[in-house]
Amino acid sequence: MFEQQPQTLREKVQKLANQSLEQSDPSAWFDILYAEAQGDAGQVPWAKLSPHPVLESWLNDRAITPEGRSALVTGCGLGDDAETLAARGFEVTAFDISPTAIAWCRQRFPDSPVNYCVGDFFNLDPAWRGQFDLVEDCRNIQALPLNVRSQVIEAIAALVAPGGTLLIITRDRDNDSEPEGPPWPLSDAELAEFSQWGLAEIQRHEFFDGDNTIKQLRVEYRRSH
Numbered sequence: 001m002f003e004q005q006p007q008t009l010r011e012k013v014q015k016l017a018n019q020s021l022e023q024s025d026p027s028a029w030f031d032i033l034y035a036e037a038q039g040d041a042g043q044v045p046w047a048k049l050s051p052h053p054v055l056e057s058w059l060n061d062r063a064i065t066p067e068g069r070s071a072l073v074t075g076c077g078l079g080d081d082a083e084t085l086a087a088r089g090f091e092v093t094a095f096d097i098s099p100t101a102i103a104w105c106r107q108r109f110p111d112s113p114v115n116y117c118v119g120d121f122f123n124l125d126p127a128w129r130g131q132f133d134l135v136e137d138c139r140n141i142q143a144l145p146l147n148v149r150s151q152v153i154e155a156i157a158a159l160v161a162p163g164g165t166l167l168i169i170t171r172d173r174d175n176d177s178e179p180e181g182p183p184w185p186l187s188d189a190e191l192a193e194f195s196q197w198g199l200a201e202i203q204r205h206e207f208f209d210g211d212n213t214i215k216q217l218r219v220e221y222r223r224s225h
């Protein structure tokens with residue numbers, strides 16, 4: 001999530017995140033960061049203003065027929081992944097806890113068919129349960145601390161329709177000791193929690209980011225009928 005960010009931005013993120021954690025509100029700092037960026041994506045460490053390459057490669061490698069199929073992009077940030085799914089023909093909903101990020105998406109993509117909305121992993125619309133053929137979560141679970149991880153995993157899993165697909169893009173860590181974050185990479189044990197909620201792992205793709213040293217994963221899960 002924070003690959004190659006300048007030191008000052010890293011310090012700012014750390015300070016804002018620590019303040020949120022002290023208030024036991026781990027998501028509180030995101031809207032502050034987006035608002036203080038004042039439209040400059042260079043002040044948002046994860047914003048690349050392009051879809052994630054491993055989402056694109058996943059889409060390119062499959063004979064997907066998206067027409068009429070629904071997709072949900074969780075923690076959508078500035079909207080690039082949502083836009084690429086919409087361009088492929090999915091009917092896309094995308095949410096983020098930050099009203100500033102959602103307003104920024106609407107401003108960037110004024111003619112977008114994507115339904116952008118404010119939403120919170122910890123308080124999702126119950127009507128969304130089991131509704132989406134494809135759910136994509138890119139670098140969001142790692143942005144939240146370990147003490148809320150199981151809750152977020154359960155909330156994301158619940159969104160996938162019967163027969164639907166979940167794509168998780170995340171940093172990976174090799175052991176179960178507590179990492180220093182943010183970000184807090186996911187362990188195998190945490191990734192395996194999706195199976196508790198009816199999602200079977202179908203494929204795991206490992207890749208590296210940053211200066212080629214940050215291990216990341218794209219994991220594809222499927223909910224059986």
Ligand SMILES: C[S@@+](CC[C@H](N)C(=O)[O-])C[C@H]1O[C@@H](n2cnc3c(N)ncnc32)[C@H](O)[C@@H]1O
Nearest residue numbers: 027030046075076077096097098120121138139
């Ligand atoms: C590291 S960023 C990743 C953004 C985007 N997925 C990407 O890959 O560019 C984490 C995102 O999660 C959002 N977020 C944090 N807590 C959230 C929550 N409780 N519910 C929904 N979104 C949340 C943040 O506002 C932020 O946009």
